[in-house]
Amino acid sequence: MGVPREKSPDIAKKYEKEAVRVTYSTIYEAAGGGPAIRDLVERFYPKVQEHPLLAPLFPEDIRPVMEKQYQFLTQFFGGPSLYSDLHGHPMMRGRHLPFPITKERADAWLDCMRRALEETSLSPELQRIMLDRLSGPAYHFVNS
Numbered sequence: 001m002g003v004p005r006e007k008s009p010d011i012a013k014k015y016e017k018e019a020v021r022v023t024y025s026t027i028y029e030a031a032g033g034g035p036a037i038r039d040l041v042e043r044f045y046p047k048v049q050e051h052p053l054l055a056p057l058f059p060e061d062i063r064p065v066m067e068k069q070y071q072f073l074t075q076f077f078g079g080p081s082l083y084s085d086l087h088g089h090p091m092m093r094g095r096h097l098p099f100p101i102t103k104e105r106a107d108a109w110l111d112c113m114r115r116a117l118e119e120t121s122l123s124p125e126l127q128r129i130m131l132d133r134l135s136g137p138a139y140h141f142v143n144s
């Protein structure tokens, strides 16, 4: 009795396939959690600092901004609510109001992010999903 012998290789194959198909419930998890967000932020800000349209808006000491961005992106992509726990409600559009954000600057910000994502080992599909998710807020922050 039990599993007919001739069927068992098929069953083994089925489970072998299922074992590699892992599902994640958040982008944060799919990307690899905190270290992956940290890596992305580390790759992103040097590009911002080199960009002629973006650099003038940012302070010379970029570290505090990077830390806040790490906290924010962690929660934005479905990880722990690091940003809100430390700084309260994000109100991100409001926090950007002191800075003249044009459509060109939103494009530039997203382009820096696209290039930072490209440098990571994240799958092209996940890169596209993350960039898509960020483009809504980026254009929403346009205020000038």
Ligand code: HEM
Binding pocket: 054, 057, 058, 059, 065, 068, 069, 072, 073, 076, 087, 092, 095, 096, 099, 101, 105, 106, 107, 109, 134, 137, 138, 139, 141, 142
């Ligand atoms: C659209 C183009 C954008 C521009 C030009 C821009 C520019 C800036 C600037 C100048 C700051 C302040 C730096 C400082 O502390 O002096 C800032 C802060 C920040 N930005 Fe953006 N940003 C843009 C889009 C985004 C997007 C799309 C996100 C995330 C969805 C984001 C997340 C943040 C966060 C988390 C902070 C720190 C806020 C805080 O001080 O608590 N930004 N941004």
